[in-house]
Amino acid sequence: MKMKAAVMCHTGQPLEILDVELAPPKAGEVLVKVEATGICHSDLNALEDETTPTPTILGHEGAGIVVEVGPNVKSVKPGDRVALSWVPYCGTCEFCVTGSVNLCESAFGPMFAGTLLDGTSRLSVEGETLYHYSILSTFAEYTVVPEMSCIKIPDIMPFAQASLIGCGVATGYGAAVRAAKVTPGSTVAVFGIGGVGVNAIQGARIAGASKIIACDVKEQNLELAKTFGATHVINVAKVAADEALKELTGGYGVHFAIDCSGNTQAAAAAWKGTRKGGTVVVVGAFNPQKELTLPAGGFHRMGKTLKGSFYGDVNPFHDFPIIAQLYLEGKFMLDELVLGKISLEEINKAFDSFHDCSCVNVGRSVITF
Numbered sequence: 480m481k482m483k484a485a486v487m488c489h490t491g492q493p494l495e496i497l498d499v500e501l502a503p504p505k506a507g508e509v510l511v512k513v514e515a516t517g518i519c520h521s522d523l524n525a526l527e528d529e530t531t532p533t534p535t536i537l538g539h540e541g542a543g544i545v546v547e548v549g550p551n552v553k554s555v556k557p558g559d560r561v562a563l564s565w566v567p568y569c570g571t572c573e574f575c576v577t578g579s580v581n582l583c584e585s586a587f588g589p590m591f592a593g594t595l596l597d598g599t600s601r602l603s604v605e606g607e608t609l610y611h612y613s614i615l616s617t618f619a620e621y622t623v624v625p626e627m628s629c630i631k632i633p634d635i636m637p638f639a640q641a642s643l644i645g646c647g648v649a650t651g652y653g654a655a656v657r658a659a660k661v662t663p664g665s666t667v668a669v670f671g672i673g674g675v676g677v678n679a680i681q682g683a684r685i686a687g688a689s690k691i692i693a694c695d696v697k698e699q700n701l702e703l704a705k706t707f708g709a710t711h712v713i714n715v716a717k718v719a720a721d722e723a724l725k726e727l728t729g730g731y732g733v734h735f736a737i738d739c740s741g742n743t744q745a746a747a748a749a750w751k752g753t754r755k756g757g758t759v760v761v762v763g764a765f766n767p768q769k770e771l772t773l774p775a776g777g778f779h780r781m782g783k784t785l786k787g788s789f790y791g792d793v794n795p796f797h798d799f800p801i802i803a804q805l806y807l808e809g810k811f812m813l814d815e816l817v818l819g820k821i822s823l824e825e826i827n828k829a830f831d832s833f834h835d836c837s838c839v840n841v842g843r844s845v846i847t848f
């Protein structure tokens with residue numbers, strides 16, 4: 480079938496709206512009419528990254544309606560409304576069978592090769608093959624995705640809000656609820672108040688934390704953190720975060736710290752500001768050239784846990800419906816994350832706004848069709 484899509488033809492260049500050919504779904508695949516797709520900072524990173532295979536269709540935060548299913552698809556049918564996950568899983572690999580579906584072996588190769596799970600593409604333009612991006616390629620009117628990327632959502636769930644669940648929302652919520660396992664009455668520090676951080680705050684709030692302390696270098700991010708549930712804020716550009724955290728917690732430090740900043744110094748401060756027996760979850764991506772340095776003295780006596788987390792340790796089929804339900808009950812803020820709705824043709828304007836430092840880096844422009 481023919482459809483309109485925003486195509487990344489060259490690294491760093493504006494996307495081009497082209498008529499693209501989309502082949503039908505193969506076994507285990509689903510054709511989805513994209514109703515809404517968020518524009519994420521990761522899409523900008525991919526646009527500016529020379530290792531992204533081109534030409535490609537970016538976009539990895541989407542929601543829509545199932546139009547057609549390939550052979551052997553059992554969990555969805557035409558007409559179902561779905562939110563998309565960019566971490567489909569196989570259910571049979573070493574990591575899936577031990578409960579870590581977010582670490583499934585099957586998705587990573589195709590994700591970086593720019594294909595679907597079978598190593599091939601369904602996309603082409605005038606006979607030239609287009610690459611997929613993050614297995615979803617949602618900057619298009621339609622997309623073919625793995626069945627294991629399609630999570631059913633309630634019919635009353637608005638698509639723009641649903642489209643955001645599958646990326647920063649799930650990662651932040653999961654970092655607090657699944658990876659850190661925040662407990663009622665506990666104290667939580669969240670470092671890095673961006674698209675993941677505000678949702679870690681929301682996860683901590685829903686888990687019943689008594690104090691949620693937002694740590695960032697920007698005053699406007701800290702103000703925003705309060706609207707999502709932070710009870711206290713620390714401007715880490717002005718004061719030492721670990722000392723400030725201890726001051727707010729009777730000298731002990733927090734029970735849980737969640738680092739969403741991608742900054743190794745912030746992670747070290749999170750470690751120092753966490754109490755004995757506490758847990759630090761690092762969900763932000765560090766620069767691989769850097770090393771994380773932690774104080775060695777008394778390490779064994781502290782009994783702390785340092786844990787990395789990919790995709791917030793979520794299982795999309797379990798956690799997306801929970802987040803949707805929490806939203807519908809008024810307990811999880813998604814409306815505030817939809818900064819504006821735009822058309823596919825306006826996509827380059829949204830990318831440009833990422834370069835404007837005055838723009839708040841929480842929330843999304845969402846393309847609706």
Ligand SMILES: [Zn+2]
Nearest residue numbers: 519521646647
């Ligand atoms: Zn994203």
Ligand SMILES: [Zn+2]
Nearest residue numbers: 569572575583
């Ligand atoms: Zn697997």
